[in-house]
Amino acid sequence: MARIGVVVFPGSNCEFDAAAAVTRLGDQAEFVWHTRTDLDGIDGVILPGGFAHGDYLRPGALARFSPVMGAVERFAATGGPVLGICNGFQVLVEAGMLPGALQKNRGLTFLCQPTTLVVSSTSSVLTRGATIGQELVVPINHFSGSYTCDDETHDELVRNGQIVLRYKENPNGSRDDIAGVANKSGNVVGLMPHPERAMSALLGSADGMVLFEGFLGVKVAPFVLAH
Amino acid sequence: MNYFVIVDVTLRKGIADPEGSTIERALPALGFTGVTNVHAGKSFRFDVEAESEEAALEKATSLAERLLSNPVIEDALPRIGER
Amino acid sequence: MNYFVIVDVTLRKGIADPEGSTIERALPALGFTGVTNVHAGKSFRFDVEAESEEAALEKATSLAERLLSNPVIEDALPRIGER
Amino acid sequence: MSSPAPLHRALGLTDTELESIREVLGREPNSLELALYGVMWSEHCSYKSSRIHLRRLPTEAPHVLVGPGENAGVIDAGDGIAVAIRIESHNHPSAIEPYQGAATGVGGILRDVFTMGARPLAVMDPLFFGELSDARQRWLVEGVVSGISGYGNSVGVPTIGGELTFDDCYASNPLVNVLCCGAMPIQRLVLGVASGVGNLAVLLGSSTGRDGIGGVSVLASAGFDGADGAESLDDAKRPSVQVGDPYEEKRLIEACLALLDDGLVVGIQDLGGAGIVCATSETAARGGVGMDVDVTAIPLREAGMAPFEIMTSESQERMLAIITPENWDAVAALCTKWEVRATIVGHVVEPSIDANGRSVAMLRVRQGFGGEVLAEVPASSLADEAPLYNRPMARPADLDAIIADDPSDDEPVGSPNDDLLELLVDPAWVYRQYDSQLFLNTVVGPGRDAALLRLAGPGLPSSERGVALSTDSNPRWCALDPRAGTALTVAESVANLACVGATAKAVVNCLNFGNPEHPEVMWQLSEAIDGMTEACVGLGLPVIGGNVSLYNESGGHDIDPTPVVGLLGVIESLVAPPPGWEWRKGDDIVLVGARHANSHYRFPLGGTRWATRRGRRGGHVPYFDAETLAAAINFVAGEVASICAGQASDVTAVHDVGGGGLAVALAEMVAVTALGVEIVELESHAELFAEFPGRFVVATNDVQSFIARAELAGVPVVPLGTVGGRTLRIGSMIELSVDEVASRRRGALEESLAAVL
Numbered sequence A: 001m002a003r004i005g006v007v008v009f010p011g012s013n014c015e016f017d018a019a020a021a022v023t024r025l026g027d028q029a030e031f032v033w034h035t036r037t038d039l040d041g042i043d044g045v046i047l048p049g050g051f052a053h054g055d056y057l058r059p060g061a062l063a064r065f066s067p068v069m070g071a072v073e074r075f076a077a078t079g080g081p082v083l084g085i086c087n088g089f090q091v092l093v094e095a096g097m098l099p100g101a102l103q104k105n106r107g108l109t110f111l112c113q114p115t116t117l118v119v120s121s122t123s124s125v126l127t128r129g130a131t132i133g134q135e136l137v138v139p140i141n142h143f144s145g146s147y148t149c150d151d152e153t154h155d156e157l158v159r160n161g162q163i164v165l166r167y168k169e170n171p172n173g174s175r176d177d178i179a180g181v182a183n184k185s186g187n188v189v190g191l192m193p194h195p196e197r198a199m200s201a202l203l204g205s206a207d208g209m210v211l212f213e214g215f216l217g218v219k220v221a222p223f224v225l226a227h
Numbered sequence B, C: 001m002n003y004f005v006i007v008d009v010t011l012r013k014g015i016a017d018p019e020g021s022t023i024e025r026a027l028p029a030l031g032f033t034g035v036t037n038v039h040a041g042k043s044f045r046f047d048v049e050a051e052s053e054e055a056a057l058e059k060a061t062s063l064a065e066r067l068l069s070n071p072v073i074e075d076a077l078p079r080i081g082e083r
Numbered sequence D: 001m002s003s004p005a006p007l008h009r010a011l012g013l014t015d016t017e018l019e020s021i022r023e024v025l026g027r028e029p030n031s032l033e034l035a036l037y038g039v040m041w042s043e044h045c046s047y048k049s050s051r052i053h054l055r056r057l058p059t060e061a062p063h064v065l066v067g068p069g070e071n072a073g074v075i076d077a078g079d080g081i082a083v084a085i086r087i088e089s090h091n092h093p094s095a096i097e098p099y100q101g102a103a104t105g106v107g108g109i110l111r112d113v114f115t116m117g118a119r120p121l122a123v124m125d126p127l128f129f130g131e132l133s134d135a136r137q138r139w140l141v142e143g144v145v146s147g148i149s150g151y152g153n154s155v156g157v158p159t160i161g162g163e164l165t166f167d168d169c170y171a172s173n174p175l176v177n178v179l180c181c182g183a184m185p186i187q188r189l190v191l192g193v194a195s196g197v198g199n200l201a202v203l204l205g206s207s208t209g210r211d212g213i214g215g216v217s218v219l220a221s222a223g224f225d226g227a228d229g230a231e232s233l234d235d236a237k238r239p240s241v242q243v244g245d246p247y248e249e250k251r252l253i254e255a256c257l258a259l260l261d262d263g264l265v266v267g268i269q270d271l272g273g274a275g276i277v278c279a280t281s282e283t284a285a286r287g288g289v290g291m292d293v294d295v296t297a298i299p300l301r302e303a304g305m306a307p308f309e310i311m312t313s314e315s316q317e318r319m320l321a322i323i324t325p326e327n328w329d330a331v332a333a334l335c336t337k338w339e340v341r342a343t344i345v346g347h348v349v350e351p352s353i354d355a356n357g358r359s360v361a362m363l364r365v366r367q368g369f370g371g372e373v374l375a376e377v378p379a380s381s382l383a384d385e386a387p388l389y390n391r392p393m394a395r396p397a398d399l400d401a402i403i404a405d406d407p408s409d410d411e412p413v414g415s416p417n418d419d420l421l422e423l424l425v426d427p428a429w430v431y432r433q434y435d436s437q438l439f440l441n442t443v444v445g446p447g448r449d450a451a452l453l454r455l456a457g458p459g460l461p462s463s464e465r466g467v468a469l470s471t472d473s474n475p476r477w478c479a480l481d482p483r484a485g486t487a488l489t490v491a492e493s494v495a496n497l498a499c500v501g502a503t504a505k506a507v508v509n510c511l512n513f514g515n516p517e518h519p520e521v522m523w524q525l526s527e528a529i530d531g532m533t534e535a536c537v538g539l540g541l542p543v544i545g546g547n548v549s550l551y552n553e554s555g556g557h558d559i560d561p562t563p564v565v566g567l568l569g570v571i572e573s574l575v576a577p578p579p580g581w582e583w584r585k586g587d588d589i590v591l592v593g594a595r596h597a598n599s600h601y602r603f604p605l606g607g608t609r610w611a612t613r614r615g616r617r618g619g620h621v622p623y624f625d626a627e628t629l630a631a632a633i634n635f636v637a638g639e640v641a642s643i644c645a646g647q648a649s650d651v652t653a654v655h656d657v658g659g660g661g662l663a664v665a666l667a668e669m670v671a672v673t674a675l676g677v678e679i680v681e682l683e684s685h686a687e688l689f690a691e692f693p694g695r696f697v698v699a700t701n702d703v704q705s706f707i708a709r710a711e712l713a714g715v716p717v718v719p720l721g722t723v724g725g726r727t728l729r730i731g732s733m734i735e736l737s738v739d740e741v742a743s744r745r746r747g748a749l750e751e752s753l754a755a756v757l
């Protein structure tokens, strides 16, 4: 049974939901308060959605300075799996652990709605259990989810298979329909949609299951670094 | 003539500024000391086609008050800027 | 000494500015013509405790670049302001 | 000190009220004391015009744990879980700063719920604006919706439903109501009571600024500043607009729930209207104890604030906790973790003994604990003893003429197709901006008949139950007949809950009315309360809380009476989603419930959306008939509940017939399924658009067996047609392509808003 650290910043609000997804698949979730500086014994880290530090300044801008982020960086550097969902994704890009930036949605409104995602790469801890081209219905819930990067970064993302998920119909103006990206090694992944909200047919979709199974290593081989 | 105008929108005095206070509270932990009274505002930059600088500022003022700010809580200050 | 500093944060050239373009599109309907190239930005105002104006600006620059802006998409320009 | 005689009126107190204050105190009040009475005896805080009427509402049922009078009503929802619910208005603030007005409305209603010990789990937002052809209305809609979105999403409470009404009567007085529902392990239920002499009153959260001081600001103007030492304040610059900080509120929620879980508080109370004076006097009055408040202890956002400003400020995101002194260190430590400021601002003290030897719980405002006493008044005189008014009432003189001008007699003009298209609006543009899914509870989110949530959340005992919520209103009916209109609104709400299988358990209400000094408005209010009473008694529902918002006027005209009903229901087993609106090809469509209205007309059009769109605002409203309604509603609720419990059923879709009538209900189902339907000829065009509750469109794949069950239950069923094809056809009257129906409905709101940002 894996021990998954769910980082809680003041202002996070999806930590219970992320933990529920982990325990639903039989693993153990442990809340990690943002002032902690070690991740001893933790097998994987989730930065959940919400509004860390109120999202004041920019989403993720203050959170990336939280003490726990040093430990998360070290954990990632040793190949540990790190997943940033929504606000967690915003924290990871602000921290420079993932390339690019997230801007306000094209329509300048918050959007909470189901989207269809297309798996574009399986060389990441999140998508390794899925198949390329597979369509997954997963809701989005964000104001600043429009993925932005310069041409050079984009070329590199494409070349390395770092674009892991794309929207089938772009809801927010993201460059190249990008919904989620990984780092070069594939062990750090961020996505704007909320797979933890798609874990049960009672709530509308169970398509997030294949992503969490990948992340938690259920039903798939342990992750091997791509590079 | 085309004039380049900048409109600074700030919260009126006495209005709570949660964003500014949150940033201020966070600073010491990030190693920034001696920074106080932090306030967050917005700014808008645009070109105005007008006869004179005055006319441009007048147009910008009306735009600022009608669209870019709510005078009940915000002050809007237009000025001619340098590009 | 306490110095009053203003940091203007603007989107880098080439980065999409949906807020600016939305305002620009809405203007004609509200009766504003001849207003173009609208860009939306942010500004931060604060007091810096420092030995000299230069030292204050230096501190503000570091704050602006490390915290107040995201260099991937934004430029930040600190200046000494008037209260 | 300047003579208080001219001051009391400026503070909103009448001469008689001043006389009562003198009597209570046995002396002349000073200006600070007058200010305290001014805010506490305001209509907003004291309900002085409505209270005598509100007493007629039924409030009791075995499952009610807390009824009206507390911060929120609470019911026992089963499985060791208590559910708290409250609704409130934030109309006037939203009219001048729509974003912050709506945002702080959400903040305030959340505090009412977590102050009871419940974790807020859902928000709803009934909204009323003028017509969107007016640019200012579009600005208001954009601002209010983004304010609710900005605050609610950030604070981490899903917004799962609401209402959206456009009518010119709200043009300069929009209504922004917000409802919050939360849940707690039953043993965490707490009340806002100060008890235990020697205990401490601790202020939690934001610092105090000159927010929302409003009426009492006259004290700052020349002539009145002496005693209170208000520094020169430019009245024009005084901010009465409050800015919400959802991040502070989020930390406050977590800190307060943790304090309660650790058993560290004796009582807890939110700071709403009238700020510290309200919270301290209410907790002291409820506990029968005195309270000493030190104005110098209160953390301020601005320098130079006078005691009256500190005591009455409406700064947001603050709570008052009553704790024992031994627990102070633990409270402080927990608050430090959540970065919530905690300050001791008051002491619970013995009640005083008055001249007649009676013990009186005094609220004392002091300059330093043990320092000079700036104000000293009986706490209950502020909190509970405001004068009550039985204001004159009069039925509007022109009402009979308006009723007589009934559109039910109108011949149809133009094409029913166009009429139908005009009535279709999908509020998705609004609710897409709200996080409606947080906590993984939302089985049915916004956009259907009622919202349905799993009864689950952090810290709750596990349960298979669900709760359902709906908000409803019908100002068009209530303008014609506030009594029947309100009763029918309650019925409509109960019918909405039936569509998701829930049994109604409790009502909260937000009574938005015009100026109570107009006898017609008082009559409307009184009639509405009687109508609500009639419906709640008839349907067996307790009213467990509410809010009254008066003085809603637009350009000298009172708004139409707008009682908003919030309804909470429970479903015992929720393991499968209810059928929803998605019918399938080949399904039979039936109408469940009485086909004809119990009314002057078989198909009444008075007060319908159809008539209102044609500028026809007169007519008769249907009668309220509890027995017929209950039979249909209970039957449908039972059918859906068995599906939610996981049982097989022939029922594939359920939708109640609400605003817009039968034609709109069918068109909505066509739009969301993208499947056409062939409906038999109806009696008349009026049957397309008549509105009266207790009817449901049901799709079934075994119509024989469905009809048999309905007959057994004594509920009428009329076969309407069959699902299939790409057309919505209703007899010879309606023929529209599925795509047109869907795209018109989808685009209606966005097109109306398109001219603005």
Ligand SMILES: Nc1ncnc2c1ncn2[C@@H]1O[C@H](COP(=O)(O)OP(=O)(O)O)[C@@H](O)[C@H]1O
Pocket (backbone or CB within 6 Å): D125, D126, D127, D159, D160, D161, D162, D163, D164, D427, D430, D431, D445, D446, D447, D448, D449, D450, D451, D471, D472, D496, D658, D659
């Ligand atoms: N302001 C709003 N916020 C959130 N949801 C809304 C709002 N207005 C309407 N809705 C949702 O849209 C749906 C339709 O609303 P309404 O037409 O009032 O339903 P009904 O006629 O069944 O009472 C409901 O699910 C309602 O919750």
Ligand SMILES: [Mg+2]
Pocket (backbone or CB within 6 Å): D449, D470, D471, D472, D496
């Ligand atoms: Mg409704």
